[in-house]
Amino acid sequence: MLGKCITNVRNNVPLVHNITNYVTVNDVANVLLACGGSPIMSDEPDDVEDITTICGGLNINIGTLNKNSIEGMFLAGKKANELGHVVLLDPVGAGASALRTNTAVKLMDEVKFDVIRGNISEIKTLALGSGTTKGVDADVADAVTEDSLDSAVTFVKELAAKTGSIIAITGAIDLVADAERCFVIRNGRPEMGKITGTGCQLSGMMTGFLVANPDNKLEAAAAAVCTMGLAGEIGWSRMQEGDGNSTYRNRIIDAIFNMDEETLDNGAKFEIK
Amino acid sequence: MLGKCITNVRNNVPLVHNITNYVTVNDVANVLLACGGSPIMSDEPDDVEDITTICGGLNINIGTLNKNSIEGMFLAGKKANELGHVVLLDPVGAGASALRTNTAVKLMDEVKFDVIRGNISEIKTLALGSGTTKGVDADVADAVTEDSLDSAVTFVKELAAKTGSIIAITGAIDLVADAERCFVIRNGRPEMGKITGTGCQLSGMMTGFLVANPDNKLEAAAAAVCTMGLAGEIGWSRMQEGDGNSTYRNRIIDAIFNMDEETLDNGAKFEIK
């Protein structure tokens, strides 16, 4: 069911415009290439409207925002909306600073997002107007666990209804929901948290998945999450003695490069609530 | 013949100033170190003239240009010209946006480039003032093939004559020409297109090759292209089951690190037209 989504990416070769942080941007580009898409990066206000016009989707990540790139985010987002392109928001560090929280909230006001993808602390910040984000990693107290799962599913569906966006919360258990259905996904490994930017990589890839699967956006978003998590499992299985997080980063991207429909369908671990 | 060029790089340790995009900049730095050069990055207008002064060459890549870095490109380019340094232009995404096309064209007006290196779509854009660039990758319709080779060779020589720059067009077949001679190079592998920034890496390395081979700039540019392509072949031959584009990136840089004169002379596949 979800496997078909990656085949569509490989056949469609979606061109994705990324306004993203300079920390993880190289990995975002290589992950987009690994899954079958094509990346382009541009954040200059005078450049972004032309670039987003030739793309199929726009990935806005506020990780190392500055005054100039923030202006670019709004211009690109509005242009992408005008053209009916897929637009995704990754609110990195929302809750960690006023500028990040306010930029993310204002983007949600002025741009229509197909998906908002973040960790639980970031998403709670956007939902509640406050949060307990500790840096750019999720706060433990907020974690989605088996115990808090039902209330988290309710929360994410309600936020999806309120915003009109698919909401994707990633962590030990991942939730991908619209107002009616929530994919609860149990792929991935805890060691992925020791690599910078697996969330950013997922946001770039997810944008490509939505572009290539316009009629099944919720499935596409869930398929991207399963692809990332499954790649984390496959990559880990290939680790040798002495390997660490740098090699693991390479192995995960390699596993995405080699991911096919059958592997994804066999390895995806999800239920729909 | 070309092998000598990399020996000169290793002996000369050329210091290269790069004004380049933040997507692939780390790989550009590591490739310059791998081939025997030394990289320094600076794009701030108040900083670039001092930095370019202490270097032997300047690599201008417009991949993630912004208003501030564009100003830096012009200041650095003019200073490098004044000092007689090698200057290279990599017009990433020319044709994809008005800002990129106009910046590249204006740079060509105001700065004298030793080499302009891009894919066929970008170079056609600069030659014709228009193009069909699809994002930052070359458009299939523009590709240099065995069938279109003769007309492509004529085109590239004419552009070299008109601009006074060496023109390097990279793709399945690479062309490196001045007004009179065109190196037609058949090294490389198609999988290199699945790694972000092999073109950017080549531009950085090529700048170093020209600095270290001031009396044979055309050969130096061709040698850099052969080094990159051959490293792509060697890197691919070392791939294991389960490896993908992230590991391939490492293997290519590793192969450049280990490249010597004999390997390059034996592996370079070119004819001169």
Added chain:
Amino acid sequence: MLGKCITNVRNNVPLVHNITNYVTVNDVANVLLACGGSPIMSDEPDDVEDITTICGGLNINIGTLNKNSIEGMFLAGKKANELGHVVLLDPVGAGASALRTNTAVKLMDEVKFDVIRGNISEIKTLALGSGTTKGVDADVADAVTEDSLDSAVTFVKELAAKTGSIIAITGAIDLVADAERCFVIRNGRPEMGKITGTGCQLSGMMTGFLVANPDNKLEAAAAAVCTMGLAGEIGWSRMQEGDGNSTYRNRIIDAIFNMDEETLDNGAKFEIK
């Protein structure tokens, strides 16, 4: 003795705010994760005070400084001082341009640094107001050797006394000193100079070590230097035929990921002068 310091990092998970160059920023983030810390990057003046407030330490690296990020460095540095946080300065390229030298000197005037870490040319520039920095790598004429060791130790202690900062000079022999004691460290391998950013990585990691070892800052700084150098040795021992600087980069970060107290205590090679 030093091994305990890394255990404290793993237990404390120090959150480190990095204002650092876009060349090596991804490796800085992965090294901080590898040693047990948590990285966050922000350079926008409107963002840095909030971000530094939630962190335990601040790493200021002037590698690709621009007007906007320079303003961010001063704001963040002063806020971190106000809060009593650890602050480190990495004066990349001081001596290579007036902007870099002046920015570093002015930062030292207005911000109190716990540590200043650079190569010998950069540190001499800061001490003497002039220097012979060749690009971002140390000048050979300045190198700390067995012959010049005693005078170098005197120099670094005097600079530590004058500035009130721990001074860390890294090279073939590393020196880490306050006014009274100087750790002379002989870990590491010359091939580490063929990887971009091992210095930047060390600065990020060292900030985390100081945050997690507030009562033993000199030992913490020395432990970070030993960790990096020892990881360079372990990483090199795992290299295979055909590997080069890109794989070596991964192996070093992997070795940091796997570093424990016992390995560090057994492998650290230092004397105190």
